[in-house]
Amino acid sequence: MRLICLALLSILLTACQPAAEQKQPPADTGTVDTTVAPPPEPEPPPPPPIDYDSSAWTELTRLDRSIIIDMKYATAENFVKKKMYDCPRCFLRPEVAQAVVRAHRSLQQKGLGLKLYDCYRPLPVQWELWNTVSIPGYVADPRKGSMHNRGSAVDLTIVDAQGQELPMGTAFDFFGPEAHYAYAQLPDSVRQNRILLRETMAAQGFRPIRTEWWHFSFSRKNYALSDMLWKCY
């Protein structure tokens, strides 16, 4: 009897094998299996203690670490070809930062996200930009200041799930008609990306400008000009 049971069990197991095998991932054929999820990103280290006036400012990455920060003025990758910040940190007025995070989260529902090129820009940096660039219309007069000097403007784009920027027709800080939001000689897919960025930001209270597809100013509250400078580590 015991032998019969073992034999039956063996037959059953053999019969089940092909089905079980089907659940195994396919053998390595040299092609990438896109159905397999990538390994999770390692946890970033906890942020350092708050070293700024948090009643007036929010550091964006403290609200959401998945937002990509690529501060172009902390590099020479900008239209003045000069590093203007000592280190890359994105500060915004608290309500503005919260609105950016809401925009980011709405994009995440589509498998996308935001990447920031510039946030609050201290007035001393605006003076340096003003003194560096003599072409009228390219840099706001620091005596009047720009929305960036008030902590209520952002320069940003959309990235895919891998952090790759969606095509927007031009690079950040490209000054010419191609960077105008309504520039018509662009592929439909690029137009759609610009529309998505504009609609996502508008839904959270940001106003666009005509000449820079990447610039948005928060329109729900006014803020004073600031010369707050952030610390570097």
Ligand SMILES: [Zn+2]
């Ligand atoms: Zn801007």
